[in-house]
Amino acid sequence: MRILVVDDDPLILKMVAATLSRAGYEVLTARDGKEALMRVDSIQPDLVILDVMMPEMDGYEVCRRLRSKPSTANIPIMMLTATGTLESKIAGYEAGSDDYMVKPFEPVELEARVRALLRRRAAPPEAMAAKPEMTSRVIAVFSLRGGMGVSTVATNLAAGLARIWNVPTVLVDMVFTCGQCALMLNLPLRNTWANLTRIPFTDRIIPIHEVDATMVNQALLSHPCGVHVLAAPPTPMQGEEIDAERVTLVLTLLRQQHQYVVLDLPHDFRDTTLAALDAAQQIVYLMAPDIASVHAASRALEVFDELGYARSKIFLILNWTFQSHGLPRKDIEAALRHPIDVVIPFASEPLVDAINTGVPPVIKPSEEPLTVLFEDLAFILSKEEHKSRPPDAPTAVWKRVWRRQQKRQLQK
Ligand SMILES: Nc1ncnc2c1ncn2[C@@H]1O[C@H](COP(=O)(O)OP(=O)(O)OP(=O)(O)O)[C@@H](O)[C@H]1O
Ligand SMILES: [Mg+2]
Structure with a gap:
């Protein structure tokens, strides 16, 4: 350009x-x-x-x-x-x-x-514009500041959605320089974004018109819980080769095959990140209760406004990544002029364990607090058409989420 x-x-x-x-x-x-x-x-x-x-x-x-x-x-x-x-x-x-x-x-x-x-x-290429993007839902998990729990939430959200609805769901690692999604799910890096960029062991970049649905499907990893993963390339250099056009195309192809597409995004507004934010129906923004995070969130909201995103597209999560002395929720909401939708409590031990073992809390069979929290979060962020009525073949996870939802309704 x-x-x-x-x-x-x-x-x-x-x-x-x-x-x-x-x-x-x-x-x-x-x-x-x-x-x-x-x-x-x-x-x-x-x-x-x-x-x-x-x-x-x-x-x-x-x-x-x-x-x-x-x-x-x-x-x-x-x-x-x-x-x-x-x-x-x-x-x-x-x-x-x-x-x-x-x-x-x-x-x-x-x-x-x-x-x-x-x-x-830039008008989208015809093939991309013409395809009806059925009813897939793209959820981008994002923060302008590092270490806010973006990868943790993206991984648990994707696995949670796959387990609740038992429908094709993909987690896309957009942190091209050093993504953690595969690690968080203990998946070996057999396939990655690099499969969609360069023919292995050659100098040949795959021309964008050769990237199709089959190639994208072959680049995915599968986790036993049902979620697919498009992992970040093994080296940062390979990550540099992915541009915004390729991101838009790959996301379009993924949407044709998956009902849910969850994106783990880096903490920047590079054009690859913007292509992903644009493709998303919902942006889950993460922040901790400290001044620097609130400042970053405020900048991000300004940019979202400038990009013309509706405020309803933004879902704000306050994540207690530290134990105490955080800013009060009300003060943060007032400063941002935006409501906080969900609060994640400080939970360092279970989360460190989760990363070290490659088992995200949402996959656990027991109803531990973090498991419940991430299952409910996945439900809240589900498509309206899913949430509104029981599925034809309810999964065990759907049943317990539903039970909790009913209970909450009764308590209201
Ligand atoms: N609620 C929490 N309580 C305690 N620790 C947390 C909490 N949320 C996240 N963490 C920890 O913070 C660290 C960063 O989390 P994570 O990798 O998910 O964030 P990120 O935003 O993706 O970071 P990065 O900038 O590295 O991409 C991890 O060690 C994670 O276990
Ligand atoms: Mg991360």
Whole structure:
């Protein structure tokens, strides 16, 4: 993806270029509007970032001219301005820009917005768009901060869903650099995401059009509890080879074969992560009751708003990863202006045991507190059509979850 950045301020130019190059984009720059208009046809950018205040020709004028030329009329344009006034915003949109950022800005926000603009523009390949995505439900488990229990919740959620409903369910490890899902389920890394990227022991990257449902199914691991796992590649280098396009395709193919797709996501807004967040109907966001986690959650909610996600898509979990002195739930909810849906109590011993043995609590036959908690969580996050009536062939796990639900209803 190629981005043209136009600004007369060399410092801003440098900062924007550095941020976007780091994010993997090819960045070209122009120092004024005239230069930009002269070079735009030869550069053929996928996106233009325009400063508003420039000598000679301002950003609005450059934007209008780009819009009036057929060859550049459809390029996404983002405006950068020093004033965040309503008038300047409206002037920008009237000139034909698609988005707008006020200087100074945070590089992460610039990156997220650029990605959103580019994504909105990229039409999905026909084959992907045409397939009815039946009734599969994609649940992304996410946090902007590490160590919040994302992998723990994703693993227990996926195994719980498979055990309650006995329907095809897949856990997808999106932590490409060092995923833990297979480890948490004690599965050997016989197949991984790497099967969908490169022919083993060769230099040959598998072209994306060769990736199909059969290949995806062959890349899955199976756990005795019924859940399938698409494990992270064995080395971080192999992880680097997976791009957002491949993620979107693989998730689409998985959705055709699975009723539930649970994603264990890394703590970033890279384009592979965004592709997964976009594909999800529900984002389970995890945070601990401390200031740093609340701050990260607040930033994440802001980005979700900017991405246009409905607030109902976000399911907030407060996870007590430490024992005491946490912030009160009410204060966190007030700070975030978002309700906390579920609280996980501090439970270090059973969780350390679970990781060391590769047996997540939700798989245990006994009704231990964590088993109950994760089973109920899986039920809450299930599809409405599943929750609303007893299944044709109820599983033992469904029966006990249902019994608990009924009991709770009675107590209300
Ligand atoms: N409620 C809890 N009580 C005690 N310890 C917890 C709790 N939840 C998670 N942990 C522990 O915190 C650690 C991190 O959990 P986990 O790996 O699930 O989080 P993560 O967000 O996926 O982390 P990473 O950033 O490594 O991907 C693990 O050792 C886990 O056992
Ligand atoms: Mg993790």
